[in-house]
Structure formats: structure tokens, C-alpha cells
Amino acid sequence: MEPVIRGVSYVLVHAPNLLVHYGTTQRLERHKDPDSPYLKDIYRNLRAYDTALAYPPYQTYIGNLTPAELEQVAQPWYEGNKVEPRRFGPYGEILPEDEFYAWMQRVDVFDLVWLEKGFLAEIKDRLGSHPLWTEEDTNILGAGKDREAIVKRLEDGSAVPLTLGDRLVGCVRRAHELDENLKAEVMAENTACKASAVLALRTLLKTNGVDAGEIEYIIECSEEACGDMNQRGGGNFAKAIGEHCGCSQATGSDTRGFCAGPAHALVEAAALVKAGIFKNVVVVGGGAVAKLGMNGREQVAKGMPILEDVLGGFAVLISQNDGRNPIIRTDSIGRHKIGSGSSPQAVMQALVAEPLDRLGLRITDVDKYAVEMQIPEFTEPAGAGNVPAANYRMIAALAVMRKEIERKDIPGFVQRHGLPGFAPTQGHIPSGVPVIGYARDRILAGEMQRAMIIGKGSLFLARMTNLFDGISFLIEANPGLREEEAQVDRETIRRLIAESMRKLAEALLREQEQGGE
């Protein structure tokens, strides 16, 4: 039986101060020129929480707008408050940074995240009213630390700050004096990744009415590495996340593949469920602090605010076929092979054309393609263009080469089979997965038959190979259980007949043996 997509969640964390301190663009700038005009004016160019809430692509990510509705909102999207600023949506929420610091402390089990007493007292009431925050969470937070203790750790270099503008509200301490992989900056990065993933997983369980005890396996698929100096990426984020979500019956592991990580993880989850090894597998990814403000300099140079101001997170629950939810077609996996070649044409051929050929489908038979869904306003100022639009044009061009459409129909194909980009440039977050929620809803509503999820990754960044990477799969409307149940019945009957025959044979054998005596 094919596995199904039983639920999804998408969350964002507004994180302008983490951007200033720990985004790599800002850190490199500080290293090169601490007095640079970009850094001097940085707070003036950051968006307030309410402004970020009213950003149409973010509202699309958490499900308050559909991608089709986003397309109707006049660009530039960052100018003016064009949509209602809502914190919660059907898929998740946009968490403010002050509350996120509390989530970071809540999920830290080595006393590394310290929050200042007065700050904690201020936000405790607000945390208490959050639908995913429990009394136990509040108790675990404790009373907080004295400001002097935090300042002392910052001054002796054993911690890095957590701030809200020019107000110091806490710190993240190093976990080892000499270990580069446990230094304070790395602990801040990994704890933020873990905390945003916990938010995504708790959201998934709550909004889909899933009992945490049902989860048997968790696959974490971010781009961070947790480990110490002897095993830089030893892991395991997955169990560390599940521990804070009540998933007491689960184990898990981390899967990596740059931006393609989530698509790989979803294929693995589908395989585990289809094989009958586990009934419920969660794929989860938290946010990437390093990528905050990645194109900030270019955005500011073009008179825009610094737009990459959120951490992204998501979770998808893959379960045994329930006859209702959309299925992952496990016979539709497209993979970019080591021998495929790295030209864009070879990549698209491997990920789109080959699996469809195998199934006897045409490119135009897929209602929507989920590609690299980066928000165009984020990437265009840096010269990377509109990434999703370029991907859709490539798929359309492939359809022209296969004589499925005419060359003049390329724009029409892009319109019919594409979607606008609405995901923040958080590495693994934009590639394919943001569309799963929308596609699942449309399929459940009977308005869509099938979507292709495509994950693509730039492996050369690790300097281990120049190869490109990618993996793809189709999700489709559930055909129902009837046929499969019938197959099961036939199998059961065959098994019963076989068992009876065996018993009969054994009885005959015994009789013969008794007769012989």
C-alpha cells in the first residue's frame, strides 16, 4: 500500500537580532570592516515584527494565502502592508523573536541558553497563552539569570549574546573551552535550528490531531551539523527534537543533502512506511541562522529592507494508507544519478522526464510542479533572478523538446503548472517541500490530481564533489483502499488455504507413521 501525507506544518520565526549577530553575511562584514555603513545602519533596515507579519509570501507559507492569491498581490510585496498581518495560519505561525528565545532555552538541556530574569518575567504570561506551550514548559524555564552573570560570560568570551535591539536579554554559552564544534556560536545556531524544528513538530501534531505516541521514526533534514570535535556532524537532531514533542515511542536519524535534504528524507520516510517497518514517520527541518540576511547587502543597496529576516521550519507526517490522504507514488521517484551529468538539461531530464516516461505520463499530466520556491524579491537583487520562474521555464522547455507543447506556449505552461515563490532563502526550506501543504489541500478538495515535488541541491558547496543532486516524486489523489483491501483478502485466502493444506499433509503423514508402527 502506498504511504500517505497525513499532515503538514509550516512555521516561521521572525529573527532580526539573530540575523545581526549570527547571519554569515553580517559576521563576515563585521570581520572585514566592523565600521561598514551596512552594519552601522543595519537596525534601520530591518523589519519590525508586524511588518514581517504583513509580508504576503510569509502569509502564504503559513497558509493564510494560497499561492494563487499571492500571485494577485501587486509587487513589490515588501512595500506597504498589502495583506492582513496574522500570526497564526492553518499550517502554523510566525513566532516573534522574544518568544523564540524562550523556546531556545526550553529545548536546551545543557544549561547553555541563559535568559535574563526581568525579560523572562515579562514574557512568561504571553508564553502561557500559546496553544503549544505547556505549564511544564514554563516550569522548565525557571526564574532566569542575573544580568551580571550574563555580562560576565560575554566579557570572558565564553558566551555570545541574545539581544532585542540594544537590550541584552540573554546569552548562549559555549559547551567546551577548546572544541570548535561546541563553541558558543555553533551552539546558538544548532539550538535555534532545534527549537524551530520543535515548534514545527509540535504544530504538526496539534493541528492534525496526531497523538505524539504514534510517531515511530523521525527524520531530520536541515543543513546544520551537530557533533563535537571528533564527529562534526555526528547527529542526532531528530531524537533531540522528538524528545521535546512527546514522541516517546520514536527513534530517528538525520538525513543531509543540502537543499535536496527534505525531498530525500521524504522518499526515505515513504519507503519505511511502504515496507511496513514503521506506521508513522515524521520528516522535520528547523531553520538556518547562518542564512539570515544572506543577500542583505544587495537588498539595502537597492533601497529595500533586509528581507531574509525569518527562520523557516516544517514537518510532514508520512503514514500508512488511510484511503483518504494523498499518496506518495513510490514508483515515481526521479533521481539525479552520479552519471546523469550536471547541466541543467541533464538534471531536469533525470528529475522530471525519466520518472514520467517510466509511468507513461506526459509533462503536462502533472498539475503543479514544486521546484525551488525562493521568494523572487530575495534573490533578484543579488543577480540570481526569479528562481522558481527559471525552473518552470526549464520544465516547459523540456516539454517543447518532447513535442508536448509549442515553443510559444512556454509562458502559458509556466502559468498553468507553476506557482510564485513564497519560501524564505533558508537552504533546505524552499526546495519542493513548501508546496506539499497546498497540494495536499487541493488534492483533498478534489481540485488537483497530481503534483511533482522536486528537491535540488548544490553539493559543490561542501567541496567534496562537483556533482549536482536532486530527487523527485509524485503525490496523487488517493484512489481509495478498496482494490488494495481486495488484494489483501485474496492474499489472506491463499495463506489460509496453504496453511490448511500443510496441516492436512501433516495429519496424513502422522496417520501414515502411526499405521506403520
Next chain:
Amino acid sequence: MENQARIKELAETEGTENLVVILGASEPESAELAAETVTAGDPTYAGPLSGVQLGLPVYHIMEPEIKEQIDETVWEEQMAMMEMVLEAEALTEAVKKMRDAYSKL
């Protein structure tokens, strides 16, 4: 930045007269920036080619001069799809502008 370092090193070891730079950038703006970097020097003053005027001949792979030198079958297998996606004229114009202004060879 690393590409800039590699090109600078190649120019030193092989000689600028033995090098041609072929770009594959998908956006005219980034193609122009790359073309300027290998001819007049890095305009952002961020990399090793800042203030270094190599004056190399530079082309985009979509330019006719380059396309006609590539085997048709290879082009069909590797480039035909992107030919329909990229704005070849705008890319050519962006790179040619820099080549005409700063290329010494």
C-alpha cells in the same frame, strides 16, 4: 571569490594571451558583473581581481561565436533546453559591452 583567485593564477601561469573565459550565468546582470571582473577588474572590490585589469576575451556560451564551435549533438543534449529558457540576446549584449570596452585581446 575562489573563481577569481583561480583565474588570476591561470593568467599568471598560462599568460592572458592563452585564455578565453566562457560564462554560463543565467542573468544579464550577473553575466555583466563576471565579464567586467575578468576584463576591467572586480567592480565590487571584494575579490582577488580587485584593481587587476586582466583584459581577457570573455563570451557567454549563448553567443553565436561560441555556439557554432560546439558539436550539434552535444548542444542538443546539453544546451537546447537552456537556449529556450535564457535571454540569449540580453546576455550577449551584457557580455559584449564589457568585452568591447575592456578586453585587450
